[in-house]
Amino acid sequence: MRRRQRREWEARRRDILFDYEQYEYHGTSSAMVMFELAWMLSKDLNDMLWWAIVGLTDQWVQDKITQMKYVTDVGVLQRHVSRHNHRNEDEENTLSVDCTRISFEYDLRLVLYQHWSLHDSLCNTSYTAARFKLWSVHGQKRLQEFLADMGLPLKQVKQKFQAMDISLKENLREMIEESANKFGMKDMRVQTFSIHFGFKHKFLASDVVFATMSLMESPEKDGSGTDHFIQALDSLSRSNLDKLYHGLELAKKQLRATQQTIASCLCTNLVISQGPFLYCSLMEGTPDVMLFSRPASLSLLSKHLLKSFVCSTKNRRCKLLPLVMAAPLSMEHGTVTVVGIPPETDSSDRKNFFGRAFEKAAESTSSRMLHNHFDLSVIELKAEDRSKFLDALISLLS
């Protein structure tokens, strides 16, 4: 009698643990938690507030939290921003122009648009690229129509943003938002923050996020594995602006490579439906494939690919499938990085079940895999075991 009860208890415990560990999702950004801690100790500074903002924006850029949570957290940070940055500036009390100023902005969600040209930014932001379907000729024409609708001459738009005509830049945000509404893009503007010091240096939070991400995941060989992390960390401080600008250049390269890879995948129909999920695999010889061997870059690529695929396909069932993406990691070890992305829905709660699924599939086929990234949905797999691993995954998820 007692043994039966114990067996039932054990079975229930296993079920509860399985439900608990099945999904992986993200909570409040640790940068924000540290900032709140510093605030409790009354040791908070404007600089720390900026780092908390960058942490939150990183979660939003990599689609780790829901829109609702992002907006709530932005509200929390906005209170801190007005507390630190509301000096009553008038004739008598102007602050030196070198001081750090953070301000709340309701700015466009075009990536790096102030450090790039408007045209490049429109082509390389996944939101606009997917909605306009820029991998097709028809999409390019729609982009031209969009620009013509706003009255922006092509020559101006292809210039560096800082060199654009001031008369065009004045109402740019509202103009773009209006035209974007006409073309079916309702969320062109997003609530974010920008930092401003000296005469020249103005950055949006998402700019800094992309710069540090590229620094951390750049494919250049280095001595120890931690060098990239330290470089990315350095670039966040005000005295290392040259590293930040270097990161911005790397980010531009990364974004361009992402969009080109997406365009080639969609045009050559590399995304195939395997039943319960979509599967795409990057071949060895694809240009810039080494840029996508690290987890965050590959995850970002896969998310954008899924968004673009959902916009491009007519198959209703395929729009609700998750995506599994594989990219070569290292030639000499013969490994690939595999990443799993949950399906794309408007109100998804960003819970990812691929971590456990990968584990179970690898166990059942005894494939050699390394499952030790921070993100549980990214694994390294031996290339030979790929096909049996995929078969196991298909049977697991169907």
Add this chain to the structure above:
Amino acid sequence: MDAAEVEFLAEKELVTIIPNFSLDKIYLIGGDLGPFNPGLPVEVPLWLAINLKQRQKCRLLPPEWMDVEKLEKMRDHERKEETFTPMPSPYYMELTKLLLNHASDNIPKADEIRTLVKDMWDTRIAKLRVSADSFVRQQEAHAKLDNLTLMEINTSGTFLTQALNHMYKLRTNLQPLESTQSQGF
């Protein structure tokens, strides 16, 4: 002397800070530094003030001469006079540089103050150059300049003395040629 040495000497000047921590009186070789209480102003040497500011433990108060109107008056006075006018502090240049680099958020109108102090410095250095030039031309034996600060003296001092040494050597080499014949083979 090195410019860094002059700055080191300038760091002994007293400035007022408002700490955000509390500490009892500390007894250093150079003197006693009063008890620190959060929110109450206390006078400390500049080196300690800068260090505390960098560790975010205090707020700096600008010295009373670091004010836009006063500096404007001083600058105009300096430009009118032909000789050097007395400066608000014997280390005004170093104080300005250190305070504006590390604590510009505690000093109102920091950019204007930087421009005004630089104007004063430029005027004085120009006067120093003119005076050195006339000294050399008229081959004076000694000159007296009032109200010069150590940093200004240091900027032109080494060069001036070495140049005068060279000129002395060149001049003393001229005379023997007039009185003796050069040795032939």
